[in-house]
Amino acid sequence: xxxxxxxxxxxxxxxxxxxxxxxxxxxxxxxxxxxxxxxxxxxxxxxxxxxxxxxxxxxxxxxxxxxxxxxxxxxxxxxxxxxxxxxxxxxxxxxxxxxxxxxxxxxxxxxxxxxxxxxxxxxxxxxxxxxxxxxxxxxxxxxxxxxxxxxxxxxxxxxxxxxxxxxxxxxxxxxxxxxxxxxxxxxxxxxxxxxxxxxxxxxxxxxxxxxxxxxxxxxxxxxxxxxxxxxxxxxxxxxxxxxxxxxxxxxxxxxxxxxxxxxxxxxxxxxxxxxxxxxxxxxxxxxxxxxxxxxxxxxxxxxxxxxxxxxxxxxxxxxxxxxxxxxxxxxxxxxxxxxxxxxxxxxxxxxxxxxxxxxxxxxxxxxxxxxxxxxxxxxxxxxxxxxxxxxxxxxxxxxxxxxxxxxxxxxxxxxxxxxxxxxxxxxxxxxxxxxxxxxxxxxxxxxxxxxxxxxxxxxxxxxxxxxxxxxxxxxxxxxxxxxxxxxxxxxxxxxxxxxxxxxxxxxxxxxxxxxxxxxxxxxxxxxxxxxxxxxxxxxxxxxxxxxxxxxxxxxxxxxxxxxxxxxxxxxxxx
Amino acid sequence: xxxxxxxxxxxxxxxxxxxxxxxxxxxxxxxxxxxxxxxxxxxxxxxxxxxxxxxxxxxxxxxxxxxxxxxxxxxxxxxxxxxxxxxxxxxxxxxxxxxxxxxxxxxxxxxxxxxxxxxxxxxxxxxxxxxxxxxxxxxxxxxxxxxxxxxxxxxxxxxxxxxxxxxxxxxxxxxxxxxxxxxxxxxxxxxxxxxxxxxxxxxxxxxxxxxxxxxxxxxxxxxxxxxxxxxxxxxxxxxxxxxxxxxxxxxxxxxxxxxxxxxxxxxxxxxxxxxxxxxxxxxxxxxxxxxxxxxxxxxxxxxxxxxxxxxxxxxxxxxxxxxxxxxxxxxxxxxxxxxxxxxxxxxxxxxxxxxxxxxxxxxxxxxx
Ligand SMILES: Cc1cc2nc3c(=O)[nH]c(=O)nc-3n(C[C@H](O)[C@H](O)[C@H](O)COP(=O)(O)OP(=O)(O)OC[C@H]3O[C@@H](n4cnc5c(N)ncnc54)[C@H](O)[C@@H]3O)c2cc1C
Ligand SMILES: Cc1ncc(C[n+]2csc(CCOP(=O)(O)OP(=O)(O)O)c2C)c(N)n1
Ligand code: SF4
Ligand code: SF4
Ligand SMILES: [Mg+2]
Numbered sequence: 001x002x003x004x005x006x007x008x009x010x011x012x013x014x015x016x017x018x019x020x021x022x023x024x025x026x027x028x029x030x031x032x033x034x035x036x037x038x039x040x041x042x043x044x045x046x047x048x049x050x051x052x053x054x055x056x057x058x059x060x061x062x063x064x065x066x067x068x069x070x071x072x073x074x075x076x077x078x079x080x081x082x083x084x085x086x087x088x089x090x091x092x093x094x095x096x097x098x099x100x101x102x103x104x105x106x107x108x109x110x111x112x113x114x115x116x117x118x119x120x121x122x123x124x125x126x127x128x129x130x131x132x133x134x135x136x137x138x139x140x141x142x143x144x145x146x147x148x149x150x151x152x153x154x155x156x157x158x159x160x161x162x163x164x165x166x167x168x169x170x171x172x173x174x175x176x177x178x179x180x181x182x183x184x185x186x187x188x189x190x191x192x193x194x195x196x197x198x199x200x201x202x203x204x205x206x207x208x209x210x211x212x213x214x215x216x217x218x219x220x221x222x223x224x225x226x227x228x229x230x231x232x233x234x235x236x237x238x239x240x241x242x243x244x245x246x247x248x249x250x251x252x253x254x255x256x257x258x259x260x261x262x263x264x265x266x267x268x269x270x271x272x273x274x275x276x277x278x279x280x281x282x283x284x285x286x287x288x289x290x291x292x293x294x295x296x297x298x299x300x301x302x303x304x305x306x307x308x309x310x311x312x313x314x315x316x317x318x319x320x321x322x323x324x325x326x327x328x329x330x331x332x333x334x335x336x337x338x339x340x341x342x343x344x345x346x347x348x349x350x351x352x353x354x355x356x357x358x359x360x361x362x363x364x365x366x367x368x369x370x371x372x373x374x375x376x377x378x379x380x381x382x383x384x385x386x387x388x389x390x391x392x393x394x395x396x397x398x399x400x401x402x403x404x405x406x407x408x409x410x411x412x413x414x415x416x417x418x419x420x421x422x423x424x425x426x427x428x429x430x431x432x433x434x435x436x437x438x439x440x441x442x443x444x445x446x447x448x449x450x451x452x453x454x455x456x457x458x459x460x461x462x463x464x465x466x467x468x469x470x471x472x473x474x475x476x477x478x479x480x481x482x483x484x485x486x487x488x489x490x491x492x493x494x495x496x497x498x499x500x501x502x503x504x505x506x507x508x509x510x511x512x513x514x515x516x517x518x519x520x521x522x523x524x525x526x527x528x529x530x531x532x533x534x535x536x537x538x539x540x541x542x543x544x545x546x547x548x549x550x551x552x553x554x555x556x557x558x559x560x561x562x563x564x565x566x567x568x569x570x571x572x573x574x
Numbered sequence: 575x576x577x578x579x580x581x582x583x584x585x586x587x588x589x590x591x592x593x594x595x596x597x598x599x600x601x602x603x604x605x606x607x608x609x610x611x612x613x614x615x616x617x618x619x620x621x622x623x624x625x626x627x628x629x630x631x632x633x634x635x636x637x638x639x640x641x642x643x644x645x646x647x648x649x650x651x652x653x654x655x656x657x658x659x660x661x662x663x664x665x666x667x668x669x670x671x672x673x674x675x676x677x678x679x680x681x682x683x684x685x686x687x688x689x690x691x692x693x694x695x696x697x698x699x700x701x702x703x704x705x706x707x708x709x710x711x712x713x714x715x716x717x718x719x720x721x722x723x724x725x726x727x728x729x730x731x732x733x734x735x736x737x738x739x740x741x742x743x744x745x746x747x748x749x750x751x752x753x754x755x756x757x758x759x760x761x762x763x764x765x766x767x768x769x770x771x772x773x774x775x776x777x778x779x780x781x782x783x784x785x786x787x788x789x790x791x792x793x794x795x796x797x798x799x800x801x802x803x804x805x806x807x808x809x810x811x812x813x814x815x816x817x818x819x820x821x822x823x824x825x826x827x828x829x830x831x832x833x834x835x836x837x838x839x840x841x842x843x844x845x846x847x848x849x850x851x852x853x854x855x856x857x858x859x860x861x862x863x864x865x866x867x868x869x870x871x872x873x874x875x876x877x878x879x880x881x882x883x884x885x886x887x888x889x890x891x892x893x894x895x896x897x898x899x900x901x902x903x904x905x906x907x908x909x910x911x912x913x914x915x916x917x918x919x920x921x922x923x924x925x926x927x928x929x930x931x932x933x934x935x936x937x938x939x940x941x942x
Contacts, residue, residue, distance in 0.1 A: 529840060538618075548626065555632035
């Protein structure tokens with residue numbers, strides 16, 4: 001017997017001998033849930049993930065960029081042109097304003113170019129050869145992903161330079177070519193061979209001749225829809241994609257002084273803004289001239305006054321609210337002096353004038369003719385009425401073109417012909433760069449699985465984390481004195497071409513506004529709030545916490561106080 | 575830990591940015607925080623003065639509050655700290671013979687005498703010339719506000735060098751939720767059973783231990799909750815910088831006695847403060863020096879409806895009249911303590927210095 005005090009029979013011990021974990025009916029588990037921004041990103045980016053890296057500042061930017069380009073090889077391009085649906089889904093909207101995701105992405109993309117960050121290293125060569133047709137964002141994204149996975153990629157492009165609509169559609173004032181070139185260079189640095197000026201006339205032939213194991217079709221859609229304007233001469237009518245393409249090649253056509261653009265999409269606005277920049281017209285718009293003889297008509301004052309210079313006019317059959325162009329594009333066009341003739345269609349051309357017919361919207365919001373006519377002076381009409389793909393290279397491939405005349409793909413982005421995949425504008429309902437990049441990546445994953453004989457991955461869509469799943473107590477809203485700064489950052493992400501890339505401190509600040517929806521961001525709350533001292537913080541900052549199940553009683557406080565919904569309570573099996 | 579620590583203008587600006595993110599003021603820690611912004615609780619090797627294996631209920635606010643407060647005190651005392659504990663849950667769940675959860679020298683004597691035991695330890699240390707060792711006395715609201723009040727008052731008026739911490743869970747929890755003088759009006763306990771169908775505690779009874787402490791004009795009096803760790807740790811640190819009697823009144827929700835979800839202990843403490851029912855303030859030398867402002871104000875109903883001790887206020891058509899009186903009590907606190915941003919505590923109240931007019935009245939009354 002040891003020397004214990006009189007009448008004391010037991011050695012004093014620690015309560016650690018008492019495993020209170022046996023009380024538990026539920027246990028906390030660390031989870032990673034889908035943040036709404038990620039769920040909304042058509043390119044499939046792990047936005048929360050790279051923002052988390054960027055929050056650290058300094059070396060964090062590089063790791064953030066690495067996480068970005070693991071998914072999307074064009075972050076700087078995207079930072080300029082993406083319509084960022086992620087920001088509309090951002091949970092932070094419920095507190096103050098969405099995180100400026102797009103602006104941070106642009107900062108990281110430009111930072112990588114500025115610092116010459118190297119592409120990640122590709123996997124071991126697989127010995128497999130893949131043909132990619134079309135070097136727009138869809139083709140480039142697929143080529144990047146395939147090269148990273150060790151496949152040999154041949155990319156054939158019809159035009160003189162790679163980039164697709166990023167080079168020949170989106171005007172340079174919205175996307176500097178220097179940025180585009182730098183990101184494409186990185187893709188070729190990975191080993192992707194881009195063969196420009198090589199139109200694939202017959203895919204069946206190309207596949208056979210090149211002995212390719214698989215192919216990805218990213219032909220885009222650039223055959224413009226045409227309408228006949230009675231009385232117009234072909235020389236005075238040009239389609240928007242051809243006009244923008246020629247301008248991008250430095251061969252802008254002569255349009256005349258008074259340019260009318262017909263259509264209501266983003267392409268129409270880009271065409272109008274490009275025409276304005278080319279100097280076709282300047283100054284204010286003359287009032288519409290009712291037709292001679294029509295009620296209220298006035299005589300044309302005649303040729304004595306000098307011809308009034310004029311900004312491009314966009315003619316659209318519905319209203320501003322119903323135009324398919326993005327609202328921010330419309331606002332920018334208006335700021336640049338583009339004028340609009342809403343509820344109007346072009347009925348005919350008469351000499352140097354267009355005859356417009358007024359429309360009215362019916363209950364369904366569809367435009368109906370009113371029979372009212374007016375005139376608009378015009379030297380030239382740019383048609384921006386939509387585009388469709390040129391499917392001639394697919395002739396002779398059984399079943400690839402469906403009965404509706406379109407190319408159909410399954411979940412894995414594969415066409416009816418095994419080994420032949422397609423994506424981007426060629427198949428998309430929603431046509432933009434992010435969708436194209438997402439298609440390219442998904443197709444590349446499928447092609448990789450196809451080549452290796454694995455099952456092709458499906459795209460699962462877990463329920464995104466809602467604002468109600470977070471504990472917003474821990475997030476501070478913008479103090480009044482900082483709010484104007486916020487507004488400025490938002491503007492920068494909107495008027496990209498006008499304002500320079502975010503300064504470092506603003507980008508850092510934006511990144512740090514992220515709630516980290518659904519993923520631990522190392523705030524130590526769980527470690528702090530456990531009344532049973534049962535959460536372990538074994539490693540340095542940023543490494544995972546652990547639950548000491550010997551002592552956790554399952555009260556759920558850690559889960560309730562986790563700011564970002566990264567702890568779930570799951571029932572114990574009994 | 576102390577929020578008042580000196581900072582460079584650059585650090586100040588960086589913190590401004592950080593606040594957007596989430597951290598600094600509210601979360602326990604954060605990988606992006608500077609060392610001085612981190613709480614004791616966020617440290618990988620915090621003292622954990624009350625360690626695991628204790629037998630408190632799931633989600634016990636008292637167990638959490640004791641670790642929060644004592645870890646901060648231990649840190650401030652450089653690890654040299656002795657605690658004297660009154661009878662109550664904190665003592666019972668932490669020390670069933672032969673086990674102890676305490677990782678500091680700790681003594682339990684009686685229900686009523688923790689302040690006196692602490693005073694005695696402080697006196698002994700002084701006699702031994704060991705002023706480097708600091709003393710904490712602690713107990714529940716019953717042990718403090720009711721049965722221990724005489725010992726506590728004596729400790730105050732003798733100016734003993736003790737930090738006394740009251741863990742207020744608003745009833746005698748350890749013996750089965752009996753009413754104490756800290757039980758709020760309207761709350762049901764085992765000893766406020768229906769007389770005429772109104773099972774809640776009466777209005778107009780009870781007492782406020784922090785205001786009683788304040789009236790002793792001791793050097794430091796503060797209230798805090800388990801919902802605001804940074805505030806709590808800063809207060810403990812400040813109290814430990816001072817010698818003499820100091821009093822900290824800590825609101826610690828009790829899931830068992832309050833009938834609340836164990837996972838909501840912190841939420842409920844937060845709502846007590848945000849509704850104005852529990853004013854969080856700090857007083858130095860008998861005068862209120864700072865109050866924790868309400869950040870996201872809520873009606874008292876939001877606080878009450880999460881607790882079964884108030885369920886009778888919502889059952890069978892509800893007792894809007896009682897809820898209104900509780901709201902009025904919260905509103906009174908809000909005005910009296912100046913709990914809203916931009917407002918100040920009422921001058922002339924017992925808490926602050928008397929208003930100049932009142933001073934004249936007093937001197938006039940004393941004149942023959
Ligand atoms: C004016 C305009 C502005 C736009 N602005 C934006 C914007 O701001 N943001 C945004 O997200 N999206 C914008 N878009 C849409 C976006 O550019 C497209 O959705 C995207 O480029 C589609 O990518 P893709 O790879 O599918 O096709 P494309 O970019 O069209 O690339 C297809 C490529 O395939 C080549 N090709 C076609 N047939 C063959 C063949 N037989 N052989 C070899 N090569 C061939 C083409 O030359 C082209 O280079 C805009 C589009 C236009 C027209
Ligand atoms: C003199 C005396 N009377 C009664 C008791 C029984 N008793 C032990 S703990 C307790 C209640 C403690 O209440 P409180 O101080 O509020 O602490 P809590 O358990 O609520 O934390 C009582 C009545 C006792 N131990 N000694
Ligand atoms: S707060 Fe962050 S993680 Fe959440 S939706 Fe916004 S950007 Fe994504
Ligand atoms: S009864 Fe209340 S104070 Fe006592 S251990 Fe349980 S939760 Fe904690
Ligand atoms: Mg009590």
